[in-house]
Amino acid sequence: MTETLIDIGANLTSPRFHKDLDAALTRAKDAGVDTILVTGTSLSGSREGLALARDYPGFLYATAGVHPHDAKTWDDSAVEALAGLARSPEVVALGECGLDFNRDFSPRDAQLHCFEAQLSLAAELGKPVFLHQRDAHEAFMPILRRYRDRLPGAVVHCFTGSGEELDDYLALDCHIGITGWLCDERRGGELRELVSRIPAERLMIETDAPYLTPRNLDQKPKGNRNEPALLPWVLQALAECRGEEQEMLARAVTDTTRRFFNLS
Numbered sequence: 001m002t003e004t005l006i007d008i009g010a011n012l013t014s015p016r017f018h019k020d021l022d023a024a025l026t027r028a029k030d031a032g033v034d035t036i037l038v039t040g041t042s043l044s045g046s047r048e049g050l051a052l053a054r055d056y057p058g059f060l061y062a063t064a065g066v067h068p069h070d071a072k073t074w075d076d077s078a079v080e081a082l083a084g085l086a087r088s089p090e091v092v093a094l095g096e097c098g099l100d101f102n103r104d105f106s107p108r109d110a111q112l113h114c115f116e117a118q119l120s121l122a123a124e125l126g127k128p129v130f131l132h133q134r135d136a137h138e139a140f141m142p143i144l145r146r147y148r149d150r151l152p153g154a155v156v157h158c159f160t161g162s163g164e165e166l167d168d169y170l171a172l173d174c175h176i177g178i179t180g181w182l183c184d185e186r187r188g189g190e191l192r193e194l195v196s197r198i199p200a201e202r203l204m205i206e207t208d209a210p211y212l213t214p215r216n217l218d219q220k221p222k223g224n225r226n227e228p229a230l231l232p233w234v235l236q237a238l239a240e241c242r243g244e245e246q247e248m249l250a251r252a253v254t255d256t257t258r259r260f261f262n263l264s
Contacts, residue, residue, distance in 0.1 A: 003250035004034040005235060006257040007228045008177055009096075009130070009157050009206035012038045012060070013048040016210040016225055025056065027229035035263060036060050036228050039130070039157075039208075041067035041096050043078060046085050053090035061263065062088075063130045065095035071106035071114035079121060086125050092261040094122040095130030096157060102135040112139065119147040128153030128260060131174075137165050141172075148172050153260050158208050159191070166194055170202060175260055177206045180214035180226065183237045192241045200252040204260070205234050 007028070017024055028036060038053060038060055040046030046064035053062040064085040066074055085091055097118040099111050106114075122129045129151055133140045148154060155175040159166070169176060176198050182188050195203075213226035214233040221227070235253075239246045257263070 003247050004032050004254060005205065005231050005250055006035040006037075006254055006263070007033055007207050007209075007231050008037050008155065008204045008257060008261075009039050009179075010036050010209040010228050011041070011211070012036070012052060012209070013045050014210050016223075017227075021052075024227045024229065025059070027227065028231075029059075031229040031232055033228045033231050034059070035257075037092065037130075037261070038062045039096050040064040040085075040091075042070045042073070043081050043085075046082070046091075050085055050088055050090055057090075058264075060090075061092045061261070062090055063093045063095050064091045065093075065097045065118055065130065066114055067096050068098055068100040068111045068115065068132060069103065069105040071111040074110065074114040074117065079117060082118070083121060083125065086121070086127055091127075092263065093128045093130045093153075093155075094118055094125070096132045097129060098132035099136035099140045100132060100134045101139070108139075111136075112143070115140075116143055116147075119143065119151070123147055123150035126152055128155065131156050132158070133161070137161065137168070141168055144172065148174075155204060155260065157206065158212070160188075162190070163194055163197070166197065170198070173202075175202045175204055175256070177204050178234065178238055179206050179208045180212040180230070180234050180237075182241065183214035183216040183233060185215065192237075195238060196242045200249075201256050203253050204257045205231060205238065205253055207231050207234065
């Protein structure tokens with residue numbers, strides 16, 4: 001395949017990349033992944049992600065945000081700190097932010113407050129948002145609707161929801177991020193049925209590395225760690241489900257991603 005790919009979500013600040021990040025990035029380039037967005041899930045992690053983006057200019061970019069798991073750490077000072085990070089040109093979106101009522105690692109009222117505060121900040125700064133939602137759709141949608149018209153863009157990261165949820169997101173002009181969940185024959189069946197309904201101009205792909213290692217690999221990687229070099233396997237599964245040529249799909253999702261994040 002000659003088309004290059006963009007991984008819109010990789011947790012490269014994870015300790016699982018501390019020993020061999022350079023090698024992992026080299027493998028990504030060799031696999032045709034020429035741009036990676038480092039996901040920010042906490043203030044400290046967002047700072048680390050920005051530092052990585054500055055270390056690899058034009059190859060790595062970053063998001064800055066507080067994941068719902070860390071919402072309990074949110075306070076008034078977090079707004080100022082996050083705004084400072086988000087004003088950096090390497091930071092192309094606010095997030096990962098949203099709601100997670102599956103694990104409830106933070107109290108739900110703290111999650112709601114943290115999510116709305118980040119949407120408000122994104123609207124103020126004119127940044128798109130990188131969204132997380134798990135088992136919280138009914139609470140998530142009213143908040144997103146209140147801010148959607150003020151946001152330049154919104155992408156639902158790692159979409160694994162129902163057809164009704166997908167319809168709600170598309171009706172709000174949201175973009176959809178697809179991960180290796182699609183490659184999982186145990187739990188990805190519904191998603192495989194839904195991906196053909198996503199317009200190409202709303203579709204992006206991601207690894208969510210080191211998580212969600214594609215199960216359609218010829219050989220499992222060491223430690224079963226996912227990494228950006230495995231993004232082509234997500235593309236392959238997506239093309240099969242949509243009945244499309246891989247190169248054409250790669251071009252479409254890459255063009256969509258560059259426009260969304262305003263990447264050169």
